[in-house]
Amino acid sequence: MEAFIRETGKAVVIPNDNINTDIILPKQFLKNILKTGFGKDLFYDWRYNDDGSINESFELNKPEHKGVSILITGSDFGSGSSREHAVWALTDYGFRAVIGGGFSDIFYMNATKNGLLPIVLPESERSVLRQVKSNEQISIDLPAQTVTYNDNTYHFEINSQWKEKFINGEDDIDNTMKFEKLISKYEQQRVDFG
């Protein structure tokens, strides 16, 4: 997994609350056996009109937002189905971090496994970030746990183990296999009634 230490990049604001995984990546795109290529289908129903043409008024489609890497959104982002494809679609599009008022548990976990940094900030701070213009940048410093925009620097919380994973870009399974002896020991003592 790609490590995340610091990111300075352009941001796009999609301020809606309750953006669920059906909106992030509609289910017709789950019928795939690969992990890549979902970026073009991100926010499909919002990005494209019924006839398949591009919805020019949607933020992501505006030329000035090309190359964004930070998404600023509302509360309760990523609820609904557990599809990890939603996270793959965001990373495949080029997002490295999502700043919201809150994330569903499953989405948050999925994000931590794919190098997409979920950042929870209160509404008062997000309302400042929402003023970001297309020619401005936002900086995220994971070791310092801060988000900086112009003169404003905000602190965010992240569990220390996940923080380390992001910084090292560690593969989960390798990490767990350090505990292989304990897993085997558990298996030997595990209750089993046949």
Add this chain to the structure above:
Amino acid sequence: MSKTLFDKIWNTHVIAGQIGEPQLLYVDLHLIHEVTSPQPFDGLRSTNRRVRRPDLTFATMDHNVPTKDIFNIQDQMSRLQMDTLAKNTKEFDIPLAAIGDDKQGIVHVVGPERGLTQPAKIIVCGDSHTATHGAFGAIAFGIGTSEVEHVLATQSIWQMKPKTMGIKITGQLPKNIYAKDIIMGIIAKHGVSFGVGYAIEFYGEVVEKLSMEARMTMCNMSIEAGSKTGMVRPDQTTFDYLKGREQAPKRFDDAVAYWSQFYTDDESEFDERMTFDVSELKPMVTWGTNPGMALSMAQRLPGIQDENDQKAYDYIGLHPSMKPEDIPLDYIFIGSCTNSRYEDLEIAANMMAGKHLAPNITAWIVPGSRAIRNQAIKNGLAKIFIDAGCEWREPGCSACLAMNPDKIPAGKHVASTSNRNFIGRQGAGSRTHLASPAMVAAAGIAGHFVDISSEDFV
């Protein structure tokens, strides 16, 4: 020290890690299906890893299954996903119930039915409705695709311990009010996110009297309340359900003695507690585009409070102060891991016996598994549905998520026993109204929703 049911199971599964940090837990049962497993198996292959415990893994096909003509898979991607599952389970030596197999069905229906779902286990699946299995007094939750790969490789999973919430169900359950109405009533009252960060335990006298099927319905929709896990303590009802099932423990009495230690010692141990009284509960129906947008048959559709309400009304094509009876139904769907078990079909069939569908209704009845389908044919339920004019289908997820040919057409209203009424969930532009199997069946006959708790019915 007294503990909750959740704590007791959690504590017996910790391999490493401290409370307050992610802990490594052993997984007793890993259920897989065709949609969320191809990438994990691909990952295993590319890193030269094996499945650690194929014997603790079980695979079935459900999301993509065409339920009308089960072997006739038109969609190339559906076929590819199912073929890939067959290939992967063969390569990695995992038991598979493929289409046509008499063990095949919706993953959350066949786990319990096989006797694989058992008390005090930790059960995971790459699907958010895994909470269903918590009805047996297990910790069961949905996981993401990377986690599926992790569990395949290590038979363990890192989790932060959630807080616990006890929901005590009190009162007398009125006639024709079901577990579906209880959970929908709770979500209507408290919203779709009150459970975020909590493992919910349902308890109290009402729950004790519920069948396993009904408990599964309640736990299934814990995810619609924002919680990954819903559970009910294991009791005699649980043990009776499991006894004699194919995968139930051979030393069954010893297992029961072990399982019997798993209960919440004292309700004051829950981090959060709430009570829900069912005595005055009326049949529940959703009007909008999330499961919290629900009302009882005694109410009128709510006014527009905010933009979300406005959007929901625009999509659903209804307007405030209509009665649930006024919703112009076109379809009924009885199926999904919420309500497609034998008991659900029996309740629905009782509503339809000797009657015929209203002329405006198309009805799809989709049993949750091959075993349920066979039993329903044998006991005459299938005939009741067919005589009533319903389409009697093959087992699968069907119109619950419409990833298969079963799609409700755009603009059409469907009374559905499934769990999600999100925009486009049952087909692009489809308009979903969730309700219990009895309500949906009665709506099929009447041509619109009817209050089945009223005197005409009881």
